[in-house]
Amino acid sequence: MSLISAGVSDLIATWLDSLRALDDASPATITAYQGDLLGFAAFMGSYHGAAASPATLRGTDLTAMRAWMAHERARGLSARSLARALSAVKSFFGWWAERDGFDPSNVLSTRSPRHRRKLPRPLVEDAAKSLISQVELQAPQDWAAARDVAVVTLLYGCGLRISEALSLTGRDAPLPEMLRVVGKGRKERQVPVLPVARQAVEHYRRLCPQDLTADGPLFRGVRGGALSAGTIQKAVRAARQQLGLPSTATPHALRHSFATHLLNRGGDLRTIQELLGHASLNTTEAYTAVNSARLMDVYRKSHPRA
Template identity: 45%
Template sequence: MISDLPTGFARHLGTDRRRSEHTVRAYRATAARLVAFLGQHWGEEISRAALGRVSAADLRAYLAHRRSEGLSNVSAAREVSAIRGFLSWAGEGTSGPPLKGPRVKKGVPRPIAPDEVLALAETVAEEASEPWIAARDWAVLLLLYGAGLRIGEALMLEGGIFPLGETLSVTGKRSKTRMVPLLPQVREALERYADLCPFGVSSGSPIFRGVKGGPLSPALVRRSVRHARAVLGLSDRTTPHALRHSFATHLLGRGADLRSLQELLGHASLSSTQIYTRVDAAHLLDVYRNAHPRAEG
C-alpha cells in the first residue's frame, strides 16, 4: 500500500534513529507528498522497489510542483533533506539521485528573515539524536531570536527561573541583570525542554545540558547551526549571534524605540544599539532597489 511507505519511514525515524516527534511528523509529511506526486507523475502505484528508479528529473519535477504551491527556498532545502533520507531508507542505504537544494542569495550581513529563523531552528532540532536534545536546541535558538539573548546568557540560565512568568531575569556582561519579556512560544519551548530533560532542572544548576549531563557548550550550538545553514543554503553569516541581531532589527522595524531596545539587549551605551538603525535602513534600501530596478543608490 502507498500509505505504508511514509508510515514505515516514520517508524524507522522514531524507533531506529530516535528522532524527535517534530522530525518524524515533518519527514513523514514530505514522504507522503513525494509518494502521492510520483503516483500521479508515473500513473502507477508506488512501491518501495519503484522508489529505486526515481531520477533527478523526477525530483526536480516534484520540487517545481512544490514551488508552484508557494514553497520558499529554505523550506525547499529542508524538503530536499527529508527526501534524501526517505530514498536512502527505501533503498536500504543506497543513496538516491543527486539533488541539490535551491541556492539562497548571499551578500552583506542582513537580518535573518523570520521564516529562515524557524527553518534553521527546525533543521537543528531535526538533526538531534534524541527528542530531549531536539527540544533543547529548539529552546536555545528561540531564546536567541525571541528574547534577544547572547548565546552565553542563554546557556547560563539556571533552574531557578522555573516556574516561568511573563518576563525572564538575564545576567549579561559585567554581571548586569536585565528583564526581558518571554513570548508564549519561547516559554512553551523552555517548559517542554524542562519536561524532557533526563537530568532534571534544579535551582543553581544550568538548564541546558550536554549528552553526558554537563553544561551545554556554546561550540556545540554553533556547530549545529553551521550544519543546518549548509542544509538550507543560508549565508555563512547565519550564526547564533545573528539571531540576536535579527531580534533587534525586527523590533526596530516594528517601531521599538532605541532606549527600550538598549534595555532589552543589555547594551551599556546607546551607541551600541544605534547600529541597528543603519542595518534597518540598509535592509529597507535593498527592498526598494529590488522593487525598483532602475532606482539609483
C-alpha cells in the first residue's frame, strides 16, 4: 500500500516547482527538500494507517509532529538534519496554507531540535598560502597548474564559493578591481579583487590552449569544457595530504579562511557579510565564535594560572 496519495504528491511537486521558479533554489536543495517532504508524508501515512491525503496532513497536530521527530531521531537522523527537514516541512505548510487558506499553526509552532552550531574551520595564514603553492604542483600541464592556482587564489583572495569562481566567463577577464559576483539565490554583490588574484588569472589566460570566448567559461577542463569543481577538490586534497593538513582543508575552507583572516586584522562583520554574500548576519557571526575559541585556546595554553 502506498503511504502517500496522489494529491499530496502533486502538492509537493507544485511547491518544489515554485521554489525552482521563484526562489531559484539549487538542484541539491530541491532534491533534499523533496526527500524531506516525501519522508514526512510517508510517516504520516503510516501514523494514520492510510495513505497520507491533503485532508489528513492539514489536520496534523503537535502529537503527530512529535511522533515524526521521535521516529526520525530513532532511525539515526542527526539533530542538524532533523532541523533541516523540519524547516522544509514548515516552508511547505506555510506556502500551502497561504495558497489554500487553512491554519498551519500546529506545524509552524513545532520547536526545532537543539544542535550545536557547526563552526567554520579555517586554515592559519601560512597554511593557506602553502596550500595554494602546493596546488600548483598537482597538474601535469603548466596551463592546468596555472588554472588551479588562479581558482584557489580567488577562493582565498576574494572569498568566493567554488561555484562562483567556476561560473565566471571569458567576458569577466581581465578581472576588474571590483568584480560582480552572482551568488546563492541569484543575489549579486561586488567584491574587490587583489592584484595577486588578477595576476594569477592573467597567467592562466596566457598559458591556456583553449579559445576563451566571451560567452564561454573562463576556467576550462583539459578537454575544453567547463572546469568541474571535482578537479579543484582533487588538487586541493592531494596538496593537503602532501602538506600534512587535516581533511578540513578543502576549497571551501579557503573561503572560511578569507573571512577569518579579515576579522583577525580588524575587518567588521557587516563588511565581511557583504563580501561573502551572506543573507543573514547570523551566518557571518560564526567567525566571531571561531575567534573566541582560538583566544580561549591560547589563554589556556599560555596563562601561568590556567
